[in-house]
Amino acid sequence: MMKRLLTGAFLAAAMLGQAQEHNTSAKYIYPSDTLVQQKLAHWQDIKFGLLMHWGTYSEWGIVESWSICPEDEGWTQRRGPYSQTYNGYVKAYENLQTTFNPVQFNPQKWSAAAKEAGMKYVIFTTKHHDGFCMFDTKETDYKVTSSKSPFSSNPKSNIAKEVFNAFRNDGFMIGAYFSKPDWHSPEYWWPYFPPKDRNVNYDPRKYPEKWNAFKKYTYNQIKELMSEYGKMDILWLDGGWVRPYSSIDQSVDWQKAITYNQDIDMASIASMARTYQPGLLIVDRTVEGEYENYVTPEQTVPKKAMLTPWESCLTMGNSWSYVPNDHYKSSNQLIHLLARIISRGGNFLLNIGPSPQGDWSDTAYSRLKDIGAWMKNNSEAVYNTIPLEPYEDGNVVYLQSRDKKNIYVYVLADEKNEDVTLPAQIDLKNISLSKSAKVSILGNKSAKAKLQTTAAGVSITVPAALQKAPAGKYAVVFKIQL
The missing domain is CATH 2.60.40.1180 (Golgi alpha-mannosidase II)
Known part of the structure; x- marks a missing residue:
């Protein structure tokens, strides 16, 4: 009932999700680890991948996570009957956990369609900024496998593991999207203070025990993904405002708003992750240095070749997450994007947002089928x-x-x-x-x-x-x- 009531009202806000901008790093450090070098070279040759943004927000058909962020931006606007008060809206948003039940979820179907289209790697959203986990973490009950979620009784309830296994069985490189900020965690948005923006809502220098608890929470969740979910190739970290203060680029508007040092000790995370996953590519988006193994311009295609390894991540529709009746790019547009991106030396990471029922739209399958038919004749001009x-x-x-x-x-x-x-x-x-x-x-x-x-x-x-x-x-x- 709530989903039917809210979907239409939230549609306009959902369409604004594409406005979130990520800038590429000005500096690049080539990895020194030979296993990472080899994996990076292989990744650069396979060219075409799949990204999926999926979480409870799909039930309302809204932009992923951002509507609970107390910033006055186009992509953060609240809509619907709960939008009049911030706290009431967040409570209703988090209550979506109790109704999320994607019974049509069939990752083998997705993998088959992506493989037919010529895709070679997948990045799946294990946790977005809202903190809802699409994997069976032991660190929080705000997860799809919680007894609060009706889907927890389904044999495929550990959604991330099912996705990774299905795509791995079809020969894909496997990547885990993971949000460094966690707006549900009381160690990031401490309930003692109201959140003011996307950043941590207290000064980590003043409350080091609170920040250290958040660092441990983040470390433990990434450790779970790296040690319990099979062979992993890419750790794709989003939320670039969680970074050392010294790394802030003052020429970038959104980075100017970072007021605190939010260092989560990437050296420790990377060392741990590569202990479990030798050669792992780490993509600490927009944080230049040794933990951004490739850069990720978003919703754009560079005009010239870039000297660093890179991928353009773009949406098939207008939104990153599921929106009812979203407008999808044509097959013609998608193949032209592929051609232009690889001609500049990049990879094309194409996003599709699954529905709350657990499937893609028929249009998404149709687009992938068209791309696959074209790739059968032309793939040698794409790969390598x-x-x-x-x-x-x-x-x-x-x-x-x-x-x-x-x-x-x-x-x-x-x-x-x-x-x-x-x-x-x-x-x-x-x-x-x-x-x-x-x-x-x-x-x-x-x-x-x-x-x-x-x-x-x-x-x-x-x-x-x-x-x-x-x-x-x-x-x-x-x-x-x-």
Whole structure:
């Protein structure tokens, strides 16, 4: 009853979730551990991953966690019958634990769809900023496996473990999203004081015993994930305001608002985590240094190649979390995002928010199926590739194989038309050919394109038959063997 009553009212607030911005770090420290180096190199080659934001907030169809944050931002606005008082709203929000019952939860279905789409790694939200745990932690009762939650009696109640096992069995690299701040923990938002913003609501220097208790709580939860949930490849830490005060970048607006030193001793956490998971990639988002093994620009694609390992995390819909009738990007847009991101040397981490019933929308499955059909012909131009300048020129995107023996030229469809219409000639920039170089079209063995060197450079001559009708959907890829 409450869910039906609130869903429509909260829709506008949910759409604002994408406004939360994360900045990339200005400095990067390449990992010295050879096992981490090897895993990082492998991760950079697999290019395409899945992110899932999921928690009790899906019941109201609202932005994840942020509506309980007492900041006056677009993405923190409260809506619905409980919104008039902060304390009443938080009580109702936390009471969602007693109704969260995703009986359609089937992680094998998700894994199969993601695998068909060509995804190679998964990052799952074990705990977001609201503190609700999607795993069977021993540190709090605010978790999906608590007897307070109706889903606790389900054989799949330890949701994170079920997700990790399903995707691991399908060959995925496994990543655990974990929020460093915890707005439910009395050691972070101490009930003695009201919370003022996203940050800890007391001075850790003045109350060191309270902060040390929070550090222990965080350490123990991460230890559980690293020691009890099988082989882990990535620890993806969010909530960059929990950081040493000395690491704050005063040129970044949201970091200027951090008033306290919130050092949780990442050196100790990393050492412990890698004891259980040798070679573990650690992504302490926006906190530059040795514990940010790759950087994570959010909802954006850099214009040029970045020198550091990186991934763009973007939503398939408008929101990170589930929103009823969300507007999803088209298959055409998603494949173009993939092409542009990898052409700059990054990975594409695509987010889908599961529903409160425990499934994705039909549209999400449809998009992944379309991507998978395209990948069957073109995956060699995705995996194990590196950037090639000029990266992008109009509707042409450039890549090369890691061994530099092949160049891949993507011709993208028009943004409003998924069919690719090829011109008679495609002029290339910054390409040098050997005498033995030859060109082909991925997925079309019969097409006989030709290479031509002119005074102006190199061009691809397109067969007349391919000019008269659509040559493919979303993006047609020419392979030039050097």
